[in-house]
Ligand code: SRM
């Protein structure tokens with residue numbers, strides 16, 4: 001790598017990492033500069049590895065400009081909670097933090113993390129301190145490293161869920177960066193003299209790009225395993241976890257107008273015994289570390305490394321690094337990628353309530369006081385809270401005697417059995433987009449709920465209000481709410497204008513296809529009304545909407561199906 005740093009074509013980020021002294025940069029000094037609410041440019045990039053993004057309030061952009069003020073800089077902080085789990089005490093600490101330092105809301109993300117928005121520079125260090133004092137962390141929630149490993153957050157469904165859950169935690173832990181910069185900058189820990197930083201896995205330049213891992217347990221693909229750089233699919237035989245199918249090269253982000261970028265679903269390349277999962281994951285990460293594109297960040301994800309060299313190259317490289325060969329893939333079947341709502345009893349005899357949280361935003365509204373309800377529940381809950389990969393929440397490990405009081409709080413606060421919870425809404429996801437995301441072209445989280453109100457009228461007219469259709473929206477093609485896997489999906493092009501995509505499968509194994517571009521709300525409703533009516537009239541028994549629009553050739557399948565390597 002040293003040698004490659006002489007290469008002027010390397011992306012700017014590589015040089016920033018190189019001179020950052022293992023991610024320290026000048027973050028400390030930047031934080032102390034009282035003249036601006038922003039950080040120095042290099043530190044804006046480096047702070048991502050510490051779990052924060054510099055943003056500004058885009059709603060206030062023109063007003064601030066008019067007043068000749070710098071943008072209202074503020075920070076988003078992402079919290080890593082192993083398996084998306086927090087105790088009641090941790091929940092209360094995060095809730096308080098959102099009120100004290102943030103914008104008063106909490107965001108549950110599509111990858112089982114919490115996000116806090118609206119944190120001013122002076123509050124950033126206290127925020128990260130509070131998070132760590134609650135025994136949570138923000139490290140490696142962003143940046144060119146492996147992120148938290150997604151998996152179903154309820155291990156009490158079966159012994160296999162329990163085992164897989166443990167493994168996800170182990171992988172997450174194993175691939176954390178080892179630099180002590182985080183502890184020095186945020187927690188005032190002294191650097192141990194004479195002990196230089198080492199990054200045995202990542203080395204000094206970390207990965208070429210972010211890296212995402214997820215584990216799914218069929219028949220539920222609730223974490224959208226094929227959207228990840230590396231996915232594992234649990235294989236069960238005779239009620240025993242045998243091992244995992246390995247799939248590689250998923251990633252959904254793309255850039256409008258740049259044909260060399262595209263969403264791609266992961267390919268299944270083989271099967272490994274369960275005790276080999278960390279070895280295989282680590283080896284695959286090293287392949288991406290060594291061969292990933294460090295010149296063009298838009299072409300740096302693992303999917304492009306694979307497409308440039310071929311799947312066979314990857315498998316050969318994997319075998320050669322491992323010194324042994326992975327086996328042929330085993331059969332599996334996914335039925336859905338959504339969450340199942342309501343109460344279920346766990347194998348430990350306790351209760352779990354999966355609660356729909358619209359686009360993951362925990363806030364209070366007139367007649368729907370979700371934040372207050374969860375605060376009151378946290379005050380009595382002896383169990384914990386768990387985040388799903390679909391921006392929802394599980395109130396977990398509830399004892400028999402507390403079930404009624406928890407339900408009573410949800411009822412009182414208007415959260416229990418919300419009548420607006422139609423099939424469409426229950427299966428909806430939207431990314432943050434405006435007003436905090438600097439990359440958004442259009443609204444998503446703040447707009448999709450009202451679009452669903454209107455679509456629900458059409459669904460109702462056609463007797464489909466209970467029908468489960470995945471609907472997803474993002475404010476840009478980075479695809480943070482995995483729009484490319486929506487049976488109906490919208491990707492923002494400009495304020496109030498969306499590309500509409502149709503035809504993903506209901507279980508996350510087929511991408512959707514562009515149907516029409518630059519649609520306004522009126523256009524969207526006009527386009528969808530006859531398609532929904534046709535679906536009501538002409539669908540086969542149990543046929544999902546995504547499959548119907550393909551069968552009727554309303555759109556063609558553009559992406560290859562998941563390929564199995566023979
Ligand atoms: Fe994302 C960048 C929000 C899941 C693909 N994503 C961003 C940033 C940080 C914008 C930025 O770089 O300035 C967004 C912050 C918005 C804000 O104001 O909070 C952002 N991404 C999110 C979240 C919060 C969406 C949500 O509403 O839940 C999700 C946080 C997950 C987490 O807890 O870690 C989130 N992002 C995803 C996913 C879904 C997934 O991983 O399952 C994807 C698509 C899968 C993938 O990675 O391919 C995704 N985000 C991206 C990309 C495109 C990456 C690419 O390869 O092209 C970017 C832009 C980038 O990295 O340059 C991005």
Ligand code: SF4
Pocket residue numbers: 431432433434437438439440441444474475476477478479480481
């Ligand atoms: Fe922002 Fe685009 Fe991600 Fe939405 S999809 S959060 S607009 S980067």
